[in-house]
Amino acid sequence: MGPALDIPLHVKYIQSLGENKDDLVYHLTAHLRMNAVYWGLTALLIMKHKDALDRDEMIDFVMSCWDDEAGGFGAHPDHDAHIHSTLSAIQILVMQNALDRVDVPRVVKFILSLQQDSGVFAGDQWGEIDTRFLYIAVNALSLLGHLHELDVEKTVGYIRRCRNFDGGFGAREGAESHASQVFVCVAALAILDRLEEVDQDMLGWWLAERQLPNGGLNGRPEKLEDVCYSFWVLSAMSILNKVPWINAEKLTAFILSAQDPEQGGIADRPGDQPDVFHTIFGVAGLSILGYPGLDDLDPVYCMPASVIESLGLRKGWTALPRRQV
Amino acid sequence: MHNVKRVRYSAEALAAQRQREKARLKEFQSLTGEVLARKQRKDHSREAFDLTTRLLQINPEFYTIWNYRRLVLLNGIFVESTPTQINDVLSDDLSLTTTLLKQHPKVYCIWTHRQWCLAQVPDGPTASDRNGWRQAYWNKELFVAEKMLEADPRNFHAWTYRRYVLAQMPVKRPETADLAFTKRKIESNISNFSAWHQRSKTLTSLWDAGKLDKARSLEEEFDLVRNAMYTDPNDQSVWIYHRWLVGPGEFVIGDDKGLLEREVSSIQELLDIQPDSKWCMESIVFYKKLLLRRHGDSLGDDERGKLNSECEELLGSLQSVDPDRHQRYVDLSRNHHIV
Numbered sequence: 001m002g003p004a005l006d007i008p009l010h011v012k013y014i015q016s017l018g019e020n021k022d023d024l025v026y027h028l029t030a031h032l033r034m035n036a037v038y039w040g041l042t043a044l045l046i047m048k049h050k051d052a053l054d055r056d057e058m059i060d061f062v063m064s065c066w067d068d069e070a071g072g073f074g075a076h077p078d079h080d081a082h083i084h085s086t087l088s089a090i091q092i093l094v095m096q097n098a099l100d101r102v103d104v105p106r107v108v109k110f111i112l113s114l115q116q117d118s119g120v121f122a123g124d125q126w127g128e129i130d131t132r133f134l135y136i137a138v139n140a141l142s143l144l145g146h147l148h149e150l151d152v153e154k155t156v157g158y159i160r161r162c163r164n165f166d167g168g169f170g171a172r173e174g175a176e177s178h179a180s181q182v183f184v185c186v187a188a189l190a191i192l193d194r195l196e197e198v199d200q201d202m203l204g205w206w207l208a209e210r211q212l213p214n215g216g217l218n219g220r221p222e223k224l225e226d227v228c229y230s231f232w233v234l235s236a237m238s239i240l241n242k243v244p245w246i247n248a249e250k251l252t253a254f255i256l257s258a259q260d261p262e263q264g265g266i267a268d269r270p271g272d273q274p275d276v277f278h279t280i281f282g283v284a285g286l287s288i289l290g291y292p293g294l295d296d297l298d299p300v301y302c303m304p305a306s307v308i309e310s311l312g313l314r315k316g317w318t319a320l321p322r323r324q325v
Numbered sequence: 326m327h328n329v330k331r332v333r334y335s336a337e338a339l340a341a342q343r344q345r346e347k348a349r350l351k352e353f354q355s356l357t358g359e360v361l362a363r364k365q366r367k368d369h370s371r372e373a374f375d376l377t378t379r380l381l382q383i384n385p386e387f388y389t390i391w392n393y394r395r396l397v398l399l400n401g402i403f404v405e406s407t408p409t410q411i412n413d414v415l416s417d418d419l420s421l422t423t424t425l426l427k428q429h430p431k432v433y434c435i436w437t438h439r440q441w442c443l444a445q446v447p448d449g450p451t452a453s454d455r456n457g458w459r460q461a462y463w464n465k466e467l468f469v470a471e472k473m474l475e476a477d478p479r480n481f482h483a484w485t486y487r488r489y490v491l492a493q494m495p496v497k498r499p500e501t502a503d504l505a506f507t508k509r510k511i512e513s514n515i516s517n518f519s520a521w522h523q524r525s526k527t528l529t530s531l532w533d534a535g536k537l538d539k540a541r542s543l544e545e546e547f548d549l550v551r552n553a554m555y556t557d558p559n560d561q562s563v564w565i566y567h568r569w570l571v572g573p574g575e576f577v578i579g580d581d582k583g584l585l586e587r588e589v590s591s592i593q594e595l596l597d598i599q600p601d602s603k604w605c606m607e608s609i610v611f612y613k614k615l616l617l618r619r620h621g622d623s624l625g626d627d628e629r630g631k632l633n634s635e636c637e638e639l640l641g642s643l644q645s646v647d648p649d650r651h652q653r654y655v656d657l658s659r660n661h662h663i664v
């Protein structure tokens with residue numbers, strides 16, 4: 001038998017992330033700070049330790065990243081607004097029940113202004129496009145209760161054009177299917193109630209074939225396993241109600257084997273340096289797999305299921321039943 | 326963080342490392358402070374531009390600094406420059422991104438900036454040769470993207486960028502050249518699904534435009550993929566591509582029923598040599614079910630019953646050959662019984 005999920009150690013690891021201010025790496029990753037706070041907080045909530053980070057301090061940090069010129073949130077104070085950090089900010093505020101701090105109409109305007117004629121969204125005014133940004137827009141508008149302002153046909157049209165013959169989706173029209181892009185496209189379609197756009201049998205097959213003999217999941221055919229795909233692949237399978245199509249026991253063991261048993265945190269694969277990104281996506285994967293002692297994760301929004309339910313946004317996904325220890 | 330081995334340092338080693346990093350940290354922090362302060366006061370000078378270069382060399386993922394760099398170019402440097410000077414600046418910026426991409430081939434910001442630079446190239450060098458500069462860049466861009474794919478043939482940033490370049494070049498390259506390119510990639514490694522994927526896109530585009538004899542090129546593709554199957558029957562890239570070639574519902578060529586039967590028996594031959602091949606079994610089930618779905622009416626009851634029970638038998642074997650996906654085979658035999 002392999003190791004169990006060391007929740008107290010991972011909680012300590014996440015708490016320690018804000019305390020490394022003498023580390024060069026801490027400063028070199030400032031452009032990901034808002035996302036990192038969202039990853040850390042979500043992991044804590046799923047591990048039932050919401051109070052491990054100070055709520056007021058967190059909300060103050062989020063608000064200090066507001067970019068008043070653009071009308072969105074940057075990743076860090078004085079960084080430019082970007083759609084990705086804006087979604088993370090909204091998700092944090094929703095989880096902390098502090099959405100009243102946001103100028104919602106302005107954020108909605110910022111997000112909608114990024115939709116291109118093709119239907120895809122740009123990350124910011126500089127025009128990088130990606131189906132990730134499209135999902136982010138759909139997710140954020142939904143959390144803010146402003147989905148009715150979105151041109152749904154145009155948005156779904158773009159996703160449709162990114163669908164490949166293998167059932168998967170790419171980052172742009174013409175791009176190869178990739179598990180993280182499959183997640184964003186399937187989750188966006190789920191939020192828009194348009195899952196009929198998915199060739200579910202074909203995609204279910206492609207997703208099930210992401211599992212390698214060692215139990216881990218890869219993101220594309222003939223690539224290596226990585227803990228973060230536990231979420232990208234499993235979330236899509238969960239939305240399509242196909243989680244039983246892979247070996248849950250082996251995947252659970254793989255994720256657990258990537259824990260750092262001394263410092264806490266989860267890495268991309270066993271023996272590697274952990275980080276908060278792989279920690280949340282490892283924990284998220286375990287939650288979908290029914291790992292005991294965790295809270296349910298909503299695979300569409302990658303937030304606690306109870307939070308999404310309270311907003312009335314729950315879709316028809318299924319995870320494996322929660323196991324008792 | 327990906328592919329970084331976990332190393333356990335002693336407290337002393339850690340302290341020593343901190344000490345070494347201290348100078349670098351201080352430099353990074355003061356540089357960041359200075360650049361962000363200049364950004365705040367809308368400093369669009371050459372000096373500010375050079376500072377962004379230094380900062381981006383330390384941290385090429387710092388998207389705000391790339392944004393600021395573009396503002397300095399648009400609102401400062403370009404305003405005072407002739408088209409030739411603008412072209413020179415852009416040429417330098419492209420070189421900067423080339424250097425950075427060699428070290429950081431998967432950083433989105435660098436690829437984005439590269440694309441932005443290309444869009445800024447002015448008309449020139451002369452009024453009669455307005456696309457001259459642009460075409461020279463685009464030819465080089467293709468070379469850069471393909472160089473990146475030599476270093477990592479699965480780098481999806483490079484594939485995406487290459488598609489962008491091919492679509493945007495002022496003077497287009499014939500698409501048939503792409504067939505030669507993807508074939509080369511596949512021949513050097515049949516597991517390179519990125520190349521198979523690209524090939525499917527190029528072929529579709531050529532067929533749709535009527536630039537390629539579909540029936541004949543399909544046969545060539547079947548030969549290519551059949552060879553690959555025999556090379557490594559466990560390689561899933563090949564089977565996924567084969568499924569595209571047969572095209573469930575996408576297009577029906579000539580004698581579709583004959584084609585399906587031919588492919589089933591060709592895979593059956595491979596299965597006879599490799600009796601445990603999961604991919605052979607899985608594909609035979611898929612194509613037999615397709616045969617039933619598309620041509621069930623023209624088959625007799627006996628034939629239909631035979632195909633169904635063959636599928637059942639294979640799905641049973643698959644449950645033991647591929648136990649990780651056991652439940653999928655159970656569901657397939659339960660739900661998809663085609664009458």
Ligand SMILES: [Zn+2]
Pocket residue numbers: 226227228229268278327
């Ligand atoms: Zn990863």
